[in-house]
Amino acid sequence: MNDQSDLLKSLRIDNDERGTAKAARGLGPKQQLLAAATITALAIAGTAAFMGTGSEEAPQATTPASSSTNGSNSAAATEPVAAPAAPSAEPARAVTPAGETVLSASGYITARRMATVAAEITGLLTDVLVEEGMTVEQGTVLAKLDSAIATVDVDRARAQLKAATSRIATVEVNLAEAERVLNRVSKLNIQDFSSEAALTRAKADVDSLKAELVTARADREVAAITVRAAEEQLDNHTVRAPFSGVVTDKNAQPGEMVSPISAGGGFTRTGICTIVDMGSLEIEVDVNEAYINRVSTGQKVTATLDAYPDWDIPAHVVAIIPTANRERATVRVRIGIDTEDARILPEMGVKVAFLKA
Template identity: 50%
Template sequence: MQDKSALLGSLKIDRGPLEEPSSGKGRLVAIVVVIALLVGLGGWFLRPDPAIPVTTTTARAQGSGAAGAGSVLDASGYVVARRRATVSSKVTGKVVELMIEEGTRVEQGQVLARIDDSNLRAQLELSRSQMEASKAQLTEVQVQLVEADRNLKRTKELAGRQLLSQSALDNAQANADSLRARLESTRRNVTVSERSVSVQQQELDDTIVRAPFAGVITVKNAQPGEMISPLSAGGDGTRTGIGTLVDMESLEVEVDVNENFINRVHAGQEAQSTLNAYPDWKIPSEVIAVIPTADRSKATVKVRIALKVKDPRVLPDMGARVSFMAEKADDSGKPARPIVLVDKSAVNRGAQEAVVFMLRGETAERRAVTLGDTRGNDIEVTAGLSGGETLVIGDFAKLADGARVAVKTKE
């Protein structure tokens, strides 16, 4: 029993003398430290999320103007001339005179160049001399025939009075018939010689190169002293033409349309052409024809586009982009809905739906959209946007509805 009491006594706590209460200044410092810690922790937990760096793009509505019709398809191509010719001579020869330069405007039938014609002129003179000789021979035969006819007449009269024999009459008749046949042959020779002169004259005229139609010289290929030939029969040193002539009134645009969308294009359809050199100039256009054949290597179909406005700024082989316009109204008379195009990088195609994020001040607003056809770097939005919205482009893994964003400025 004493052992238990001794053991309990050893477990007592010796509190010692009571400590003096701490001063008021120490207590105040402790309170300030606690408040500072609380404020720091509150600021840490309540601080805003860092802004996500993004760039922006704008949703573009096509055909939302007064016309009430939008583009159903865009395609790229080039300006081409339907009337374009490499002008050459009909004969092989040396150029002695050239009267064109690049940019020269010429009229139909205007002389562009002259070919050396000295040999052809000599041949023409020879043919003319042969024709004159044939005509002189014809005159001689005609005179002989007149004399033979007179002699035949006298011989018949004398033979009728038994003053000349039958053989004399036969000889006179044969002589007249022979001269008559010779006269016919000589007449044919004269005709041949006249045609020969005409051919030689035509060959001489062919040494003068004339414009086949009115237009502008775009390329000058030859110089005086060079040989030209329509078939380049003279070898590598022989030119095939003196220059290229283009009828500027026949300019049009040819585009290659993907065969998957060719059903959106038809003859007579309204279109709008934009030259790469003048991106702000919209040229009213119209579909001339859809060429009825496809390019299997590119899976495209060629379409011809007429430019309704003739302008000297339009030049052959310029790059162009054509927008094929939708019909202005449907059967009910309601205007067609504008087509909205956005940059493909602004669309997040998820497993469930496609979404975009619109810029609202400093935050991003999530918007579900319905997508249509892809057009180059753009994609058509058929529902969800009306055009003009500012969309953000950034890391879609971080973007969310209401997320803070910071638009990066272009350097």
Template identity: 50%
Template sequence: MTDRSAQLHSLSIDRDEPEVRSGVSLVTVLGLLVVTIAVTAALMWFFVAPQAPAPATSPVAANTPAAVQPATETPPPARTSGLVASGYVVARRQATVSAEITGRIRDVLVEEGTRVEEGQVLALLDDTRARIQLDLLQSQLNAATARIRSLAAQLTEARLVASRASDLAARDIGPQANVSATQSQVDSLVAQLAAARADREAAAVMVVSQQDLVDRHIVRAPFAGIVIAKNAQIGEILSPSSAGGGFTRTGVATLVDMESLEIEVDVNEGQIGRVSPGQRVEARLDAYPDWRIPAHVEAIIPTADRSRATIQVRVAFDERDNRILPDMAARVIFME
């Protein structure tokens, strides 16, 4: 019974012995908890950046007026009068160039965008018949000049004959009838010579007139500018008095003086009192909305449009630029 009691006693649990396994498990759990808290705090610090505290403002500084603090002075910007008008860019000098006569176009020497000077040749008309007539008149002038020379020589000879006849008659050697006949010949040649000289002057005038007609077959630029439209082609008929259509043209090209560009705007007649000649203006083109162009009021047209109750105002640019083109839409802002 003693051995069996000893074996049963060895299988019993001693309540006074410390629980080693339970102790190790608790430490592990506590360690994991500490690590989890540390990782969580680190993540919160990483993703949520701390903000620097605002500097404390003392009551004295808060009550100090802002005017006593130094600041950089800048000039005040130009103020607008609140008046805005719309219009278009127009040219004061613009012309559709044509010839003064009717003729067939032989050559056109310009294209759109060509810059020309005053007097430059734009086109040529067929002047064949005009030159033939000029040659004929020149021949008639030469013939009149030659006839004058012939009559002048005949007159010189007739005067010598008349002089001899007078001498012979004075010495009673020759008849008096010879004196009369030779003198009559002289008078006739004098009259013929005067008529020949008049004919030569008339022929010279006709030659000059025909030369002017030949020159009219040349179309020249009336002023310096840029060609914005080519209105005719080679072979078409040009006639300044024609209404156009078919192969008949009334002009060769449209020429614009870019130095005369300005803006025409319509201002409501109730606001015209806020506009004065010479007033500063800021122009803006619809093609370049961020480009502010300095300008000024050139003139106020002294008449009103009763249908729209507006008055036209001309605005001139203070500076020229190749980007400004005719018929561009523009807005004008009037300055105080």
């Protein structure tokens, strides 16, 4: 009997897998249910571990290791898998450190002082004394118009002024003589050596000459005003720079007719040249009205020219134009440039970054 038992044990050891299957089939209903639950729990834990290692964003699930071989099945079935932490009730807010960009936009370099200089009168252009790129100071002569007739008018006005001045001198001499006659006639009339008619006539001569003197002085004032007007008209034939700057365009040549107003024929120039004050350059950008709340007056800005993308230009917000463009839904922003450089030119494209205070 013992030999048969030993033989059965040896067979169970050599065929472990088959014996295990037979042993499983020999389990009772409760033991089979426990084994099925153990296998299911192990499958779930393995799947969760595989998914956790395959995705970086998803939280990794962990299963506790069994403390002993005999109790591994029950531990895996009864201990829960660690769950990810519940999200916070408040949404996360992005914090922009000071000095970092809060908004980007693009625009152009513009000049606050730019003028197309024209003559105040219509005339023939005789000289143009500037070229593109020249730097001019305020009052510099830019061009000259034919002033022959204006010069004659000035000479005539000055001659009339001299005549008016001479007439005043003549009247003053006559008035002095008339006053002496009146004084002598008055003395004779007191002594009854002169008639009342002679006295009246002498007084009338004095009064008449006084009135003539007033008229002569007024005529001299008119002549002086005429001289100033003629000189002003002559000066209008010389075109000068209204402010200091750089000539960017030359629009007329000697021999052309120029006029302050546009002519219908198309042969008359209205502008002689264009001057830009390089010290008044600034940046204009259009900001979407949905983001205008990120911009404030005085805010620091970093500008980058399209022509020099590696050059950061310090700037600041000068003003936010208090009106929006209905069609484009944008608000214009003026940005002052904190440095002057010859590389910054009008109408250049520029990109700006508004910085957090």
